[in-house]
Amino acid sequence: MVIKSGTIQFKENPSIASTGVVVGPTEKKSTFAESFDEVLLLENEKGETFEQAHTHFIEKACKETLRKGHEKLENVDVFIGGDLVNQLSPTNFAARELAIPFLGVFSACASSVESVILGSLLLESGNAKSVLAGASSHHPSVERQFRYPLEYGAQRPGTSQWTVTAAGFALLQKHAKNAPIITHATIGRVVDGGQKNPLFMGAAMAPAARDTIERHLTNTNSRMADYDVIMTGDLGKIGLSILKEMFQDENSGVILQDAGAQFYGEDEFFKAGASGAGCSAAVYFSHVFNQLKSGVYKRVLLVATGALLSPLTFQQGETIPCIAHAIECRMEKRG
Numbered sequence: 001m002v003i004k005s006g007t008i009q010f011k012e013n014p015s016i017a018s019t020g021v022v023v024g025p026t027e028k029k030s031t032f033a034e035s036f037d038e039v040l041l042l043e044n045e046k047g048e049t050f051e052q053a054h055t056h057f058i059e060k061a062c063k064e065t066l067r068k069g070h071e072k073l074e075n076v077d078v079f080i081g082g083d084l085v086n087q088l089s090p091t092n093f094a095a096r097e098l099a100i101p102f103l104g105v106f107s108a109c110a111s112s113v114e115s116v117i118l119g120s121l122l123l124e125s126g127n128a129k130s131v132l133a134g135a136s137s138h139h140p141s142v143e144r145q146f147r148y149p150l151e152y153g154a155q156r157p158g159t160s161q162w163t164v165t166a167a168g169f170a171l172l173q174k175h176a177k178n179a180p181i182i183t184h185a186t187i188g189r190v191v192d193g194g195q196k197n198p199l200f201m202g203a204a205m206a207p208a209a210r211d212t213i214e215r216h217l218t219n220t221n222s223r224m225a226d227y228d229v230i231m232t233g234d235l236g237k238i239g240l241s242i243l244k245e246m247f248q249d250e251n252s253g254v255i256l257q258d259a260g261a262q263f264y265g266e267d268e269f270f271k272a273g274a275s276g277a278g279c280s281a282a283v284y285f286s287h288v289f290n291q292l293k294s295g296v297y298k299r300v301l302l303v304a305t306g307a308l309l310s311p312l313t314f315q316q317g318e319t320i321p322c323i324a325h326a327i328e329c330r331m332e333k334r335g
Contacts, residue, residue: 006187007219013183014123016329017176018069019285022061024139024165027282030274031265035286036166037064043140043165054083054090054138059097061167062132069171076100077128080119081169082111082135084142084277091136100132108306109205109234110188111135112168112281113325117185119172120327134169134285137276146198146311159200161236161260161275168281170289180292180329186216188323190308195320198309202239202260202272205305208322209235210246212303216326224255228297231288232324233280233304234260236273259283280304292331299330 002008022038023030033039038060044053058081066073079098081091082105095102107114112135119131142163147154173179191211195204209232217223224230224247235243240258247256263274263283284302291297303326309318 003219005215005219006189007216008185010120010124010182010184012124012174013181013332014120014172014174015176015179015181016289017171017173017179018065019168019170019289020061020065020068021166021168021282021286022057022064023282026139027164027166029267030263032263032283032287035290036282043138050138050141051085051090054085054136054141055093057138057165057167058090058094058136061134061136061169062094062098065132065169065171071130071171073098073100076130076132078103078119078122078131080105080115080131080133082106082115082277084108084137085145090138107323107325108308109275109277109280110304110306110323110325111277112284113302113304113327116170116172116182116327117187117325120182120185123172123174129173131172132169133172134167135277135281136167137163137165137278139163139165142276156271157199158271159202159238160271161201161234161273162264162270163276164263164274164279164282166276166278166282168278168285170285178293180289181332182327183330184216184220184328186212186219186326188212188325190321190323192319192321198314198320201275201307202236203242204307204320205235205322205324206239206242206246208324209243209303209305212324212326216301216328220328224249224252227255227299227301229257230255230301230303232258233283234258234273234275235305236275237261238272292329295331297331301326301328
């Protein structure tokens with residue numbers, strides 16, 4: 001049921017039955033490292049190309065999700081996923097390996113939540129019983145597509161963010177036992193704040209995050225104080241500070257958080273923090289999921305943000321249009 005302005009209320013309360021997160025070697029430095037299912041030793045363990053390794057990460061995360069959910073691959077109705085590489089190549093090849101019906105999505109770093117929204121709609125409509133949904137990114141492959149190959153040794157400004165190597169996926173089902181439920185979703189609108197700097201994504205994406213959060217709060221008749229956390233991903237440290245300035249709310253300082261800002265803690269090597277489609281997916285489907293399961297969090301709003309640029313649009317001098325998709329999750333005990 002659409003309430004208004006892109007916000008959906010799920011009557012059937014689709015649930016996150018299980019999750020799987022696989023990350024690269026640098027991500028062992030993450031403040032969330034203990035929540036990840038597997039930290040691989042190399043960016044390309046088998047000596048393959050980085051893009052092929054990216055596919056490998058996706059496959060491992062999906063299989064780990066199913067293992068933890070005690071679900072067989074052949075029982076999954078739809079696989080929904082996206083990444084940042086040309087034409088979703090890593091996810092496409094992972095879908096080839098999984099051999100189940102596939103929907104590829106692209107909302108840049110907002111792809112994780114877009115995937116969950118689509119999966120929830122399939123469950124709500126009765127057209128699926130089990131859905132694998134999530135997103136991924138891979139540092140070396142994404143850097144050489146959107147910025148420079150690592151071998152180039154380009155210097156990074158303080159506003160830049162580090163693309164995370166991670167794949168995060170969730171098994172969505174109805175009526176899963178003791179699982180977080182998805183009560184609402186707000187579909188993002190494309191918002192362009194006029195930014196052109198691809199090394200300052202936080203400033204570009206903050207207006208889109210604000211638009212989605214404001215609409216979600218209005219349409220659900222909620223306040224920031226009603227949530228344990230409203231976590232964006234991935235504005236980074238500077239983008240989060242901009243978003244907080246946009247909200248003149250006494251609760252914004254504590255309740256507004258960002259996966260990218262927290263991912264590597266205060267390590268200055270990572271500049272303004274983390275980014276990548278796998279960043280929010282890794283945090284949402286590990287730390288936040290665990291906090292909901294344990295009862296530490298009872299109500300959260302997850303707002304994944306994405307910068308919808310490409311190497312082509314940057315070369316043509318275009319500004320950076322952005323989007324933010326949101327899902328509201330609550331913990332409900334089931335028998």
